[in-house]
Amino acid sequence: MLLLVDQDAERAARQVEILQAYDAECIEVQSELGQYESARWSGDRDFNVWDAAVWHCDARTDAEELTRTLVAWYERFPAVPVVVVANEPDMTVAMAALRGRAADLVSQSVGDDGLVAAVDQVLRQRPDPIDTISPSNKRVLVVGAHPDDAEIGVGGTIHRLVRRGWDATVLTMSHGSGGGDPEERTAEAQQAAQVLGAVLVMEDFPDGAIDDSSGTVRAIERVVRRIEPEMVLVHSDKDTHQDHRAVHRATLVAARSVPRVACYQSPSAMVTFQPNRFVDLRERDLEAKLAAIRAHGSQSRTRAYLDEELIRATARYWGRYGNAYYTEPLEVVRASTPTRFQPAGH
Numbered sequence: 454m455l456l457l458v459d460q461d462a463e464r465a466a467r468q469v470e471i472l473q474a475y476d477a478e479c480i481e482v483q484s485e486l487g488q489y490e491s492a493r494w495s496g497d498r499d500f501n502v503w504d505a506a507v508w509h510c511d512a513r514t515d516a517e518e519l520t521r522t523l524v525a526w527y528e529r530f531p532a533v534p535v536v537v538v539a540n541e542p543d544m545t546v547a548m549a550a551l552r553g554r555a556a557d558l559v560s561q562s563v564g565d566d567g568l569v570a571a572v573d574q575v576l577r578q579r580p581d582p583i584d585t586i587s588p589s590n591k592r593v594l595v596v597g598a599h600p601d602d603a604e605i606g607v608g609g610t611i612h613r614l615v616r617r618g619w620d621a622t623v624l625t626m627s628h629g630s631g632g633g634d635p636e637e638r639t640a641e642a643q644q645a646a647q648v649l650g651a652v653l654v655m656e657d658f659p660d661g662a663i664d665d666s667s668g669t670v671r672a673i674e675r676v677v678r679r680i681e682p683e684m685v686l687v688h689s690d691k692d693t694h695q696d697h698r699a700v701h702r703a704t705l706v707a708a709r710s711v712p713r714v715a716c717y718q719s720p721s722a723m724v725t726f727q728p729n730r731f732v733d734l735r736e737r738d739l740e741a742k743l744a745a746i747r748a749h750g751s752q753s754r755t756r757a758y759l760d761e762e763l764i765r766a767t768a769r770y771w772g773r774y775g776n777a778y779y780t781e782p783l784e785v786v787r788a789s790t791p792t793r794f795q796p797a798g799h
């Protein structure tokens with residue numbers, strides 16, 4: 454989503470159309486350059502929804518004010534780049550935009566195509582921990598001991614990766630008979646995976662007594678071999694649930710050839726869970742996570758840790774370590790160069 458700031462309502466309306474045609478989902482028009490300044494601490498808006506902002510300056514825009522507003526913007530929204538559009542940008546405006554770390558400065562004279570190209574370029578360059586991975590092999594496997602583990606840990610990340618063209622597979626090691634009717638839980642897990650755009654694979658290990666023996670390792674290996682993921686996400690071993698720890702250990706063995714492995718946080722994670730990677734989530738990723746968790750209706754009636762406010766607050770809390778309003782935390786176990794890039798013989 455783009456934010457368009459323009460005092461000229463007619464031009465703004467036209468550009469809303471142009472930018473929408475180029476895959477901007479929705480654009481908001483605000484009339485005053487400084488208006489978001491007043492809104493910025495109001496808390497009644499979720500600023501996390503924007504991917505970038507386009508600011509139109511006119512002849513009346515003061516250069517110092519432009520820098521000041523840009524600085525204030527980036528303090529509040531470090532991950533939302535700003536494209537400044539000026540009538541006839543002179544050196545003063547260029548310096549002001551540079552000082553304020555504008556992502557780009559374009560002249561009004563570049564026309565609609567020029568503006569679209571600038572926005573496109575800025576969105577591509579947007580710093581993003583997941584995009585910097587930029588694998589040619591966009592496949593992720595998420596392993597969880599029970600139905601709902603993957604959704605609680607990385608539901609937002611899965612949704613986000615799928616949105617960005619990844620194929621996601623959720624491997625659930627048990628039908629969760631310890632927490633309810635296995636058939637009902639299986640149907641719920643299917644629905645949850647569908648909400649996130651993931652494919653569900655279910656094993657039938659005994660809920661509460663999953664071990665890390667060769668049988669467990671082999672079951673995970675079969676899926677790893679079939680989908681050849683670039684990245685595997687699994688429970689952390691800093692977890693009080695024995696099933697979670699066993700699945701963690703078995704997965705690390707089964708995924709030994711996978712370039713990237715990281716661990717997610719479960720409600721049973723210990724306080725020693727120590728994430729070092731934070732996946733930025735958009736509002737729609739969090740909404741999808743909540744919808745996927747809601748699909749586990751048999752659980753959300755009885756489990757306090759599935760409370761939506763808690764899930765949202767947790768993502769918001771971890772957001773302080775990332776670039777976004779909401780994030781999901783990961784402990785990176787391995788982030789190696791894919792083997793295909795290694796010289797022959799190694």
Ligand SMILES: [Zn+2]
Binds near residue numbers: 598599602694697
């Ligand atoms: Zn679990």
